[in-house]
Amino acid sequence: MSLRPSLLLLALGLACPPLLADAQTPYKSAQEILKASPDADWRTLDPANTLYMELPAGRVIIELAPRFAPAHVGNIRTLAHEGYWNGLGIYRSQDNFVVQFGDSSEDENQRKSIGSAQKKLPAEFERDAGGLKFDALPDSDGWAPEAGFVDGFPAARDPQTGKTWLAHCYGTLGAGRDTAPDSSNGTELYVVTGQAPRQLDRNITVVGRVVQGMELLSVIPRGPEPMGFYDKLGQATPITAIHLASDVAEAERTPLQVLRTDSRTFSAATEARRNRRDGWYVHPAGHIDLCNVPLPVRPAKAG
Amino acid sequence: MSLRPSLLLLALGLACPPLLADAQTPYKSAQEILKASPDADWRTLDPANTLYMELPAGRVIIELAPRFAPAHVGNIRTLAHEGYWNGLGIYRSQDNFVVQFGDSSEDENQRKSIGSAQKKLPAEFERDAGGLKFDALPDSDGWAPEAGFVDGFPAARDPQTGKTWLAHCYGTLGAGRDTAPDSSNGTELYVVTGQAPRQLDRNITVVGRVVQGMELLSVIPRGPEPMGFYDKLGQATPITAIHLASDVAEAERTPLQVLRTDSRTFSAATEARRNRRDGWYVHPAGHIDLCNVPLPVRPAKAG
Structure with a gap:
């Protein structure tokens, strides 16, 4: 039985056929x-720049942002190539904020080896705007002088400092850090699942964004502990694997534009x-x- | 085993102890x-103005906005009092947008009786700002000349038209409608679960907001059909009941401030x-x- 009623009250208008609002400029949705x-x-996603996060519920597809976070993206490519996240889990889900994944071991000595990845990375919060095409929106933005897109990512720019940075929107992927700005190594990643937390912009390294499969991350039950952590390891969502798309046989890829x-x-x-x-x-x-x-x-x- | 690591990379900084940024103005979080x-x-929520939505997973608590949508809130009180939603379901969950509930019957003749509720209500998209205290934010807002709070609800105001209206934020409760502005009767309600869809402001009647239990609505699996509808009735989340708090025995209420x-x-x-x-x-x-x-x-x- 279909649950899509044809009649009343159900669609917030999104199903309505477009009408002509003005005879001179016919509206197109x-x-x-x-x-x-x-x-x-x-444009077709570059497999060398695409991650497949394989969950029991399906595949989440992520595009990386090497021009904004070259060191982090380099490490993440190495970590994925060497299977770092395979068998780890999503150990945090905070309502209206983020899910976070990686190695949740409290004891640093018990943490999974990062293989040949770099132990130490620079903070990559912003970069020089020079040389990057900025597709500016004409709309005002409360958080930054200019808002728009670079390489297809939501971004902001400050003409006074000459800097640009990636914005925290729904689906943004970032690298968790401790108090020191350069304390992230790309193993502990978060995805925004709530109202855009733009206050994080320029305070943490954004490494990419989810392009498909957000609905697999956004429904993960929220953790009962402060900040959405779980109180038991078994509550974490297991990560079957995270692969670089270029490491996956072509027949098993999901080519996207x-x-x-x-x-x-x-x-x-x-x-x-x-x-x-x-x-x-x-x-x-x-x-x-x-x-x-x-x-x-x-x-x-x-x- | 605790999953809240004490060391590195996990908290996006939200767990860090506050430090003094400036000796003259000690920062408090x-x-x-x-x-x-x-x-x-x-302020303590008024039980006559509070809904308890009882789901298998727990209680969602909603505050109604009678000064913005008096006719809709009146109808919703009647519908809740007469048990309209009891046994109905959440039949839509669209990622990064809304969940929606009520009676999903396609055939108008099969729809549940609305009892003594009004069949026809006026559109209540905005109202005169006069007589309402507007707690303005100093921050700019792209969607409206002024943004702030009225009666504790996120709201906007236009000094030129003298109108004020409730804003669509995470947790906002609104009344679905068809193309005609006055086609809602308060039976089909939606709750915002995604990035604030402020484009809906002044285009649909906002009737209240969720004050507790959003995490029960936000994790509801997204529907596979367009706009998040389910293709099978059995996929809907059942609503055990929606009660006015004032109709619930005092011992079973959840008093909130x-x-x-x-x-x-x-x-x-x-x-x-x-x-x-x-x-x-x-x-x-x-x-x-x-x-x-x-x-x-x-x-x-x-x-």
């Missing part, structure tokens, strides 16, 4: 715009969300926040 | 400020989050978004 997009507006944030399709779809004129909305917002902009993903075509 | 708060800065948003404690705790100087943060944000401000809740003291 973001979905219609995406459907009509040229292939050139999409991501919409280019410097494409006309992306600008048009974002504008369609900024000012929704589909007949349901009474007050189009006239604004969109950086972390409300979805980054469309689709299966890569064969060949 | 939001938690310390809350701990030292006078009782007068808290909420921090007053016009209190000095609230202002100080918000400032402590806006500019975190606890030794972990390298770049205090200098800003907080409306939907990043938590609304502290505590058990009401006996007597």
Whole structure:
């Protein structure tokens, strides 16, 4: 039996057919715009830059951000290649904040060997904006002078300091650290599952973001201890493996394309969300926040 | 075995002891400020204005907003009093958006009777700001000219139109509608479980918010159909009952207090989050978004 009622009250309007709000500028929804997009507006994820996190519930796909966190991404590639996370777990789930995974051993001597990965990494909180294309949003941002996208990642920029950094949005992957800024080694990673915690921007190293499978992480039961830790080891969600996609046989990969944030399709779809004129909305917002902009993903075509 | 490691990399800094950032203005964390708060800065939830949603996993507690949606709240009180939702279910869970509950019958003739509730309600998207105390945040908001709190609810205001409205933040409860603005009757309700969908502000009637138990709603498995609907009735999460707290025997109530948003404690705790100087943060944000401000809740003291 279908649970998708055709009639009343159920869809918050998202199922309504688009209507013409204005005879001169027929409105197209973001979905219609995406459907009509040229292939050139999409890019295929690089397997050398993609992680597959294999959970009992399925595969979570992560894109790494080597231009923002080269040292961390290098270590994470090594750790994945050597199977560091295989058999470890997601040991923290804090409601409206993050899930976190890696090695939860309290005793440093009991921690799993990091193999040939670097023990010590620099903090990679921000970088020089020079040489990076910044696809700026016209919308104001309370957290930074400029908000937009770099390499398809939600990012911010400060023209005064000449710095740019990745933003903490839903799905952002970062490297947990202790008090010292350079105390992360890339083994303990978190994914944002709640309202964008932008206060973390420039305070911790962002290493990538989830592009598919967030719904497998977001439903993980919240831990009862402070900050969402579990009180028993058995409550952790086991990680079957984390592999670099390039280490996985081609037949077992999940080839994905991501919409280019410097494409006309992306600008048009974002504008369609900024000012929704589909007949349901009474007050189009006239604004969109950086972390409300979805980054469309689709299966890569064969060949 | 404890899974809360004492050493490295695990806490994103949230467990670090507060340090003095400045000898002249010793920093206090939001938690310390809350701990030292006078009782007068808290208000006890009114049982006539509180819903208990009883799920197999536990109780979700909701505060209603009668000054913003008097007609909807009136209907919801009647529906709860007459047991409308008892035995119905949460039939939609869309990742990074909402859960939705009520009667999912496709056929209008099969829908559960709404008893003595009103069949038709007015749209209650915004109201005159006059007569309402607006506890404004000093922070900019991309979605509205002013952001702050009214009656403890996250809200926005437009001095030009003289209107105020409730904001869609994590935990906001609203009344689903069809294309016509006045097509909601309060039976089909949604709770925001994702990044604040502020584009819905002033486009749909907000009726309240979850004050406790969000972690029971946020982990509900996402539905596989478009917009998070389930394809089978059996996948819905059953609702044991939704009661008005005032209809529940006093011994079975969960008395809660909420921090007053016009209190000095609230202002100080918000400032402590806006500019975190606890030794972990390298770049205090200098800003907080409306939907990043938590609304502290505590058990009401006996007597």
